[in-house]
Amino acid sequence: MADQPTATERFVQGILPENPVYRQLLGLCATLAVTNGMKPALTMAVCVAFVLVCANVVISLIRNLLKPHLRIVVFTLTIATFVTVADRVLAAYMFQMSKTLGPYIPLIIVNCLIICRCEVCASKQNVVIAAADALGQSIGFGLALASIAAIREILGTGMLMGFRVLPSFWPDWVIMVLPPGAFITLGLLLGLVNYIDFKREQTRN
Amino acid sequence: MDYFVDILLIALSASIINNFIFYYFVGICPFVGVSKKVDMAFGMGCAVTFVMSIAAFLSWGITVFVLIPGAPVSAFIAGFFTTPEAAAQIDLTVLSYIVYIFAIASSVQFVEMYVKKFFPPLYRSFGVFLPLITTNCAILFACLTIMSHVAGVDNPKEVWDLGKAMTLALFGGLGFTIAIVIMAGIREELELCDIPKPFEGAAITLVIGGIIAIAFMGFTGVDSGVKKALKPVPHVSQVQEQPQRVALLNTKDCKGVIMP
Numbered sequence: 001m002a003d004q005p006t007a008t009e010r011f012v013q014g015i016l017p018e019n020p021v022y023r024q025l026l027g028l029c030a031t032l033a034v035t036n037g038m039k040p041a042l043t044m045a046v047c048v049a050f051v052l053v054c055a056n057v058v059i060s061l062i063r064n065l066l067k068p069h070l071r072i073v074v075f076t077l078t079i080a081t082f083v084t085v086a087d088r089v090l091a092a093y094m095f096q097m098s099k100t101l102g103p104y105i106p107l108i109i110v111n112c113l114i115i116c117r118c119e120v121c122a123s124k125q126n127v128v129i130a131a132a133d134a135l136g137q138s139i140g141f142g143l144a145l146a147s148i149a150a151i152r153e154i155l156g157t158g159m160l161m162g163f164r165v166l167p168s169f170w171p172d173w174v175i176m177v178l179p180p181g182a183f184i185t186l187g188l189l190l191g192l193v194n195y196i197d198f199k200r201e202q203t204r205n
Numbered sequence: 206m207d208y209f210v211d212i213l214l215i216a217l218s219a220s221i222i223n224n225f226i227f228y229y230f231v232g233i234c235p236f237v238g239v240s241k242k243v244d245m246a247f248g249m250g251c252a253v254t255f256v257m258s259i260a261a262f263l264s265w266g267i268t269v270f271v272l273i274p275g276a277p278v279s280a281f282i283a284g285f286f287t288t289p290e291a292a293a294q295i296d297l298t299v300l301s302y303i304v305y306i307f308a309i310a311s312s313v314q315f316v317e318m319y320v321k322k323f324f325p326p327l328y329r330s331f332g333v334f335l336p337l338i339t340t341n342c343a344i345l346f347a348c349l350t351i352m353s354h355v356a357g358v359d360n361p362k363e364v365w366d367l368g369k370a371m372t373l374a375l376f377g378g379l380g381f382t383i384a385i386v387i388m389a390g391i392r393e394e395l396e397l398c399d400i401p402k403p404f405e406g407a408a409i410t411l412v413i414g415g416i417i418a419i420a421f422m423g424f425t426g427v428d429s430g431v432k433k434a435l436k437p438v439p440h441v442s443q444v445q446e447q448p449q450r451v452a453l454l455n456t457k458d459c460k461g462v463i464m465p
Contacts, residue, residue: 025237025407029342032230072339073310080303088299103229103349106302110342112234179228180422183415187408194403 007132010121014136020113021144021186022193027113031145032182033104038161041149042142043097047090047105049138051082052114053131059122060130066123075118080109113141151185152176208368210435215372218428220380225343227384227418232343236385236414237407246389247382254378256313256338257347261374263308264348265355265367272297272304273356298356305348313339343381347374387417 005013020026027048034044055078059066066074087105090098098105108114117137122130150160156176158166175181225231232253239249271278274296283292317335321328338344350373354365365373391413400409 025234028233028237029230032233073307076306076310076339077303080306084299084302087302103346103353106349107231107342107345109302109306110340110345112340115340175419178422179230180415180418182230183411183418187404187411187413187415190408190411191401191404194408198403 007129010129010133011136014133014138015140015143018137019140019144020137021141022190024113024116026116027111027141028186029107030104030111031148032179032186034101035145035149035152035182035185036156036177037153038146038149040097040100041145043090043094044101044104045138045142045145047083047086048108048111048113048141049135050086051079051108052117052138052141053134054082055079055114056117056122056130056134057127059118060125060127063123071119071123072115075115075123076109079114079118083108113137148182148185148189151189152181156181210432212369212372213435214428214432215369216376217431219373220376220383221421222424222428224380224384224421225346225377226381227414227421229346231346232341232381235337235341236388237410240385240388240392240410243386243389243393246385250378250382250385252335252338253341253343253381254375256309256316256335256341257344257374257378257381258371259312259316260305260309260344261347261351261370262367263312264305265351265365265370267304267308268298268301268352268355272301272352298352301352301356305345305352309344309348310339343377347377384417388414 014020018024021028021031030044030048034040055075058078059075062074083106086108087098090101090105117134121133125133154160154165155173157172158164158168158170173181176185219225223229226233226236235249235253240246270276275293276297279295279297280289280292283295286292313335317328320335351365351370354363354369358364388410392410395409395413404412
């Protein structure tokens, strides 16, 4: 396995070059649903990071016991266990936030990002690499959520985390915090990322 | 009568007003991934509706008979170990996520095997989508919605029965199918358009999805209008003032309310 990327490489790759949202288009449900404000987005990112790291470590530890045809079931059950833990902790210490996020915390179970990382990385690599990969991916996911949430919250309410950013004569674009705003923001950001890539390719050639 | 109004409202709300894709953002992955051709999108929609109904049936049964406090099965088993009073208190709802995902995964597996054995043409048409459905958020979302209307509801009249749960699943699946087929129709036309290079693929799909979501926002409030027209009727004259279209929707039932 000489050509396999090392732990550090995996960590760095997850943040920008293989960003889970912009490059791999994984976990879009959560990305669109919770980014109407910065606070829910960050809480979601922390929950996903916790579940992803724990699930990746556990899957990596039991990778030699996995049977190929049952592995998806094992992945989802492992993830479901950690999601239950995260959900209960959130309900105990941040009750209001857990009400706001509602069904999207349990929906982390079926977040493609986590299953994909378990399948691609954790079920083949040792614990250190799996953990580094999970950390990198979750930081990338957090950054993506934060970028979308910042745009939607600033344009939609003129404020960011309770502080007024735009001048008070700004007509709040309410549509940005409503469901359609999520689709349009993500679509435009995706186009922007592709455009930057495109320009870079051109200058390189 | 009230029951049918409830069913109608759940159906309207699940399929159009609070569309699974455009309002709750569940099932976005197939919405972006499998919406290139109309027939494939329709197959995916049918498969999702099918599995969602089975999963809703299972999850409703599990919630009512096993998970909620005082559920018959858990109380019966616990009755061997503790007093009947303590057994009736047992609350297993904390296990719900694990149980639901297991129910979904196994029902997908069974459906796949059954369809493969008895309906080979059907299997060929949506066989490829079936394994993907396990990780479709829409199914788990339907199960969780049903759970939130069964467990932890204070008023026993508001607890959903099996009919309401199945209505949610069927019409939620219908709403998913409508959304993904609309999208596929637009994307087929889009093949002929000159899209800026960076926007090809997922980006333009999401932007169009946003525009359709704005259109779907136009349905907001239809459910409360229908509810006002059909449900509590304080005075006869008020009912007649309602728009004609709503009255036509269910003329026979309306009369039933007014007459007594």
